Amino acid sequence: xxxxxxxxxxxxxxxxxxxxxxxxxxxxxxxxxxxxxxxxxxxxxxxxxxxxxxxxxxxxxxxxxxxxxxxxxxxxxxxxxxxxxxxxxxxxxxxxxxxxxxxxxxxxxxxxxxxxxxxxxxxxxxxxxxxxxxxxxxxxxxxxxxxxxxxxxxxxxxxxxxxxxxxxxxxxxxxxxxxxxxxxxxxxxxxxxxx
Numbered sequence: 001x002x003x004x005x006x007x008x009x010x011x012x013x014x015x016x017x018x019x020x021x022x023x024x025x026x027x028x029x030x031x032x033x034x035x036x037x038x039x040x041x042x043x044x045x046x047x048x049x050x051x052x053x054x055x056x057x058x059x060x061x062x063x064x065x066x067x068x069x070x071x072x073x074x075x076x077x078x079x080x081x082x083x084x085x086x087x088x089x090x091x092x093x094x095x096x097x098x099x100x101x102x103x104x105x106x107x108x109x110x111x112x113x114x115x116x117x118x119x120x121x122x123x124x125x126x127x128x129x130x131x132x133x134x135x136x137x138x139x140x141x142x143x144x145x146x147x148x149x150x151x152x153x154x155x156x157x158x159x160x161x162x163x164x165x166x167x168x169x170x171x172x173x174x175x176x177x178x179x180x181x182x183x184x185x186x187x188x189x190x191x192x193x194x195x
Contacts (some may be wrong), residue, residue, distance in 0.1 A: 026056040031190035032071055037064030051080030053170075056194065067183050071176040071191040081171035088164050088173075092133050092144045127151065136185065141165040141174075141192055145181060161188035167195070 032038040041057040057072040076084050087094070111121035129148050136143045141163040150156040161184035163174045172195050176187030 026054065027073075027194065029056050029058050029071055029073070029191050029194045031193060032058050032060070032187065037061070038071075039064070051076055051078045053077075055172075056191070058191075067178060067180060069176060069178045069183060069187050071174070071187045073172065073174050073191050073195050075167075076171040076173065077169065084173065085164070085166075085171050088144060088162065089142070092135070092146075136161075138163060138189055138192065143185075143188070145185065147181065159184040161185045163188050163192045 026040070026043045028040060029038070034040075038058045038060045041059055043054040043057055053075045055073040055075060058070070060067075060069045062068040107124065111124075114121040129150055131146065131148045133147070134145045136145055142165065143161065143163045146160045146162070148158045157179060159178055159181045161176050161178075161181070165172060174188050174191035174195060176184045176191060178184040178187060
């Protein structure tokens with residue numbers, strides 16, 4: 001009788017630990033299972049801005065999948081939701097250009113650091129990529145497909161598929177990144193279904 005009493009708290013502790021781990025990873029993306037190479041990413045300990053909630057994220061590494069990919073579901077509320085919905089609905093070209101602008105901003109920051117250190121920064125490189133976007137919609141969401149192609153090798157590309165819609169006062173966004181437009185759309189739709 002005494003040995004059973006010691007086992008019960010251990011089982012309870014193990015159950016609580018498993019529940020805590022499940023919360024740390026968020027809800028799984030059912031159509032992107034681990035059996036197909038998709039690995040959930042931990043989101044429980046993330047520090048996020050007010051109005052932003054990470055619900056689930058998964059990554060499929062090159063060594064486990066025929067096509068490497070990333071998928072996520074996030075939700076926005078309040079002012080963040082309004083800003084994001086406006087950007088996605090009214091300014092998708094600006095959103096598409098913002099992906100390319102990040103690289104230029106990093107290069108400018110590196111050049112400023114070199115100048116402060118008394119070194120001559122290298123000449124800025126010409127735009128190495130072309131960014132464009134297209135709209136696509138699913139049954140219950142609106143979508144944007146952002147494609148970034150290398151100028152010198154147009155077959156090299158990165159594609160982000162974004163589906164979004166309102167649910168219970170929040171803006172829910174499902175996104176996926178791949179090197180192929182159809183794969184990105186398929187993975188974003190899988191993430192959207194799991195919202």
